Amino acid sequence: MTDFRHLSFWHATVPDDLTPRPALDGDREVDVAIVGGGLTGLWTAWYLLERDPSLSIAVLEKEIVGFGASGRNGGWCSALFPRSTASLERAHGREAALAMRRAMIDTVDEVGRVAASIGLDIDFVKGGTVAFARSGVQLDAARAEVAEAAGFGVDLVEFWGQDRVRAAGALGATFDPTCARLHPAKLVRGLARALEARGVSIVEGTEVVDYESRTVRTTRGTVRCRDVVVATEGYGATLPATRRRVLPLYSLMIATEPLPDTLWEEIGIEHGQTFTDFRHLLVYGQRTADNRFAFGGRGARYHWGSSIRSDYDRVPAVFDHLRRTLGEMFPAIGDAGVTHRWGGPLGVARDWHASANYDPSSGLASAGGYVGDGLSTTNLAGRTLADLITGADTALVALPWVNHRSPSWEPEPWRFLGANAGLTAMTVADAEEKVTGRASIAARLMGPLTGH
Template structure:
């Protein structure tokens, strides 16, 4: 159905999260050549966390951050607000190269990173609407219910106990949140709701207060050992760190490193109390499901539902829609799914729609790397789990730059390298085939299939998901 739009509906304009704050005026660009100890390319979560921890560790360092637009312009200011401890990648793939214990350590570090972000926000007086209500993962239909149980069994194998995740009874699920057609649910405490733009703006302020220089409106055209080149001057530094996530494909020499995958959200008007009485959601848990073409949602601080999914997942040639404009088809599809989950929302309207890009490596696993010989480094490929993973990455980059031998530098994602994505048109055909098959698989399973559709397994094999 066609989504009902509010009279003041906005499409794009970066994201809804900036609507109450106002899109920030961009700061001053680089004013000429300069020398630094560390040059960070990208003022999203990864770059800002890295700068923050470097300056905390060694206040004498000159750290410079270069940003094409403004701090928080990319995924850091557009995501669904999930501060989740979910691993950004496959534990089996990390274990294949470093062993199961190493993969478990990485997962535990992710759980701990959720609380680390909350700690820093409190310490730096960053009000980001944080509520640690945990994560509800629901199944709708027999096939999803089976996958939910299989995933829980796998998590038990990897050492997640009942304190990390547990299966809910129908009564427990309905006490938290009532999802139409739900056939099962799990809950994990390792997740918190945030307002993403508030977090990134607060972090940028904290970083500036530490003495880090952030130059906005300063695109980096070349990254090379010892320098980051911009139209307004060159920053020469012992270390140059690429922290560009979904925009990495726009940098010369990195076009096929990580796939810029689009994800889209809509947000409702504030919902009246009678609607919340039907839905529940008093604990402000984050919500996800077991569909292949999965969704994610939160109850916002001002009592809206922000509801997201993949939409049109990939633009030919790794292009990025930088202002967040979202296709009408995607808005309608997300609205249909939202109402299917919560029929009581049908009388509301969509007030804002937007999109952002996340970085996807060829093996769907994140990586952190610093080459001590050249000083070049990077972190990213978070596959949609970047809000928390960026914090762990920033602390890991700090230790690698400072040449510390720590538990973080021995994690299995450090120095991980994978092959590049295929050239076009293979890239476009593969991604769109994968998601077309996922949509078909979800439709088949929605008609009562008891097991995962074979179409989804074919889709997994196409792109190695």
């Protein structure tokens, strides 16, 4: 039997024994069948019942609720969206871009509100994000980010001078207050329990092999329904219908042993704060409720054929790189030990544009393509899909990600070559900026492909 506590630090510390729920026991009929027991599916179920408490809903999960990115992520409940506001403006116009930005900002508080309303202690503290500028090039990028945010007039992004930051080599930073630190496994597992209390059926150990209008086929039976919600994110690459609509890109994390309060005061990261810097090969971190660093980043390669395997979750070279990077940013941690190492796939659309889709004629709904920004965006997806499915005429159904169709990813070998070339380009871009002291040409060329 799988020991799900080994999946991540979050799974190891959630107050839940992670015993799988019973599997589907044959054919079934419901109003709504949800494929995937992560946050997209669970939030959709939550808000569907808010709109129409009479609905019968079944959530179908291959492993356990929160097995994937919803339970393993960095714990950033942020207002970040995969495409920048400037990119959304170019694609959809200024008003649509600003509406999307406002919706994302509101979503951070909505997650905290719902968790509090059902008595979930998810370590939610809205402390904002500090993004360190650790070189002249990064300092220019930080100032440009503050200026861009001011130009849109929605965000309250601040510039912090060198006197306010303590990361090694930091020349300044930006501070975005619209981010909360939380414990993702506590959220996803607690939300599932609250849904069951409201009558939602959640079956685990039930693999979906295919779906179509009004029908979901599993290894344990067929579910017939009025609406199908596909909420598989990176795991959509394993289903025939979505194999080339999403690319599973791996992100890996480490957690340190708990550190004393005196050390955190020296480091300058407060409870509730998340942090990053302006490098191109993304890193992200938080101070956990029990005073650990939970720190992650990209760097693991894409695997041929969009394959997903448990051994891809752990790459020793990437873990070593993360520990070195954390020590470089905060030398005061010395030889603090790493207690947990983990990773997993996130979902990337071909144009790095998340979407929430619904076709009333077929009853097929889906959301995803969060590129790692899903801890909050899943909540907005759930509200949006609930409005679309129930026919509500709200501001959410007019947002620019609604019924957005991203191009399909190229077939192999082009997908393999392109995805790993992008990873290499970001690595090269950081090295290029260190050597030249100027903004990277490689990063500028990759920008349109990564939503910037």
